[in-house]
Every structure is written in structure tokens, then in C-alpha cells.
Amino acid sequence: MVLDRKQAISWVAEVLAATGDGGFAVGPAQRIGDAAVAAEALLGYSAAEVVGRRCHEVFCGRAAAGNLLCCPRCPLLVMVQRGERVGNRAMVVPARGGEPRWINFSTLVLPGRAGIVHLFRDVSEARARERLAEAILAGRVRPPEGSASPLAALTRRELEVLQ
Numbered sequence: 001m002v003l004d005r006k007q008a009i010s011w012v013a014e015v016l017a018a019t020g021d022g023g024f025a026v027g028p029a030q031r032i033g034d035a036a037v038a039a040e041a042l043l044g045y046s047a048a049e050v051v052g053r054r055c056h057e058v059f060c061g062r063a064a065a066g067n068l069l070c071c072p073r074c075p076l077l078v079m080v081q082r083g084e085r086v087g088n089r090a091m092v093v094p095a096r097g098g099e100p101r102w103i104n105f106s107t108l109v110l111p112g113r114a115g116i117v118h119l120f121r122d123v124s125e126a127r128a129r130e131r132l133a134e135a136i137l138a139g140r141v142r143p144p145e146g147s148a149s150p151l152a153a154l155t156r157r158e159l160e161v162l163q
Contacts, residue, residue: 012110012117019119022103027115028081030054030074042103042122044096055118061091061103080109080116090123102127133162 012025013034022039024032032055035047050058056070063069069091079086086107095101102124108117135141154162 015108015117021106021119021121023117023119024050024055025110025115025117026055026077028077030056030072030077032058033115036119039120042095042120043093043101059091059093061093063091076105076107076118077116080107086116090127137163 016023016025016034016036019036020038021036022042023036024039025034027033032050032053035050037047039050040046045058054072056072056074059070061068061070069075069089070093076086076089086109088104088106090102090104092100092102101122103120104123106119108119110116132141
């Protein structure tokens with residue numbers, strides 16, 4: 001099914017209204033065209049504050065190593081323009097007030113490559129648990145004196161997987 005631009009915009013608005021994830025539609029010029037209500041709960045920005053702005057100006061996403069991912073030459077948009085498959089990706093973004101949040105993005109390509117829809121969810125807690133597990137395994141963090149190691153409750157197989 002091929003949708004005209006008006007039908008595609010209507011479809012995106014319906015999708016974003018129905019999702020529990022944060023989300024926003026971005027056109028070829030990287031301007032946010034619609035935003036899900038859940039996006040406000042996740043990042044603290046209302047749809048009115050972000051619609052019409054360039055997505056990289058709002059998200060300023062960075063990889064774990066600190067490299068900028070959200071920029072005028074967005075790698076995700078370039079992949080879409082080339083017809084490449086876009087996998088999900090996690091990045092740290094500043095929420096309102098500057099608080100960093102780890103979010104995981106999934107990207108939907110609109111028909112005719114007219115733009116993309118990013119759906120995202122907060123994965124900050126999962127990321128913090130991963131970093132703590134890494135620190136414990138590396139010996140950088142030790143449990144308090146007299147308390148059992150949190151690793152003591154794990155099975156041998158769980159320890160193997162964690163390592």
C-alpha cells in the first residue's frame with residue numbers, strides 16, 4: 001500500500017498516539033513533525049516544545065564512549081536515505097534540566113522514505129545494573145564488610161553468562 005503524504009502523516013499521528021513508548025516523526029530536513037505524549041514523560045519536553053525543531057538539537061544523543069550520534073548529518077537518516085536497514089541503538093540523552101538518560105531507539109521508515117519515526121524507551125536502570133555488574137566483576141566495587149556478595153546468590157551458569 002502506498003500512502004500519500006497526508007495519509008502518511010495521519011498514520012504516524014495514530015501510531016504515536018497509541019504507543020506507550022516515546023516517539024517522534026522526523027522528515028528529510030530532520031525537523032520533528034509529531035511527537036508522542038509518552039515522550040514528554042520520558043524526557044520532560046512537551047510536543048509543543050519539540051515539533052518543528054531539528055531532532056539533533058533536542059536529543060543531542062551520545063554513544064557510551066561519548067561520541068556524538070545526533071548531529072546535522074544523522075547516521076540513522078543517512079542509512080535510511082541509502083536504503084539500509086536501521087537496527088535499534090542505545091544512547092545517552094539529556095532530559096529537561098540536563099539529567100542524562102539512557103534511551104533505546106527503534107526506527108521505522110515511512111513509505112517512500114519520506115521520513116522516519118523514532119520510538120524510544122528509557123533503559124537507564126538496565127544500563128546502571130550492567131555497569132554495576134561490570135564493576136563488581138572487574139573488582140572495582142566490593143560489597144560492604146560483613147555482607148554477602150550479590151554474586152553469591154547466582155548459579156554457576158548465571159556467573160558464566162554475566163562474565
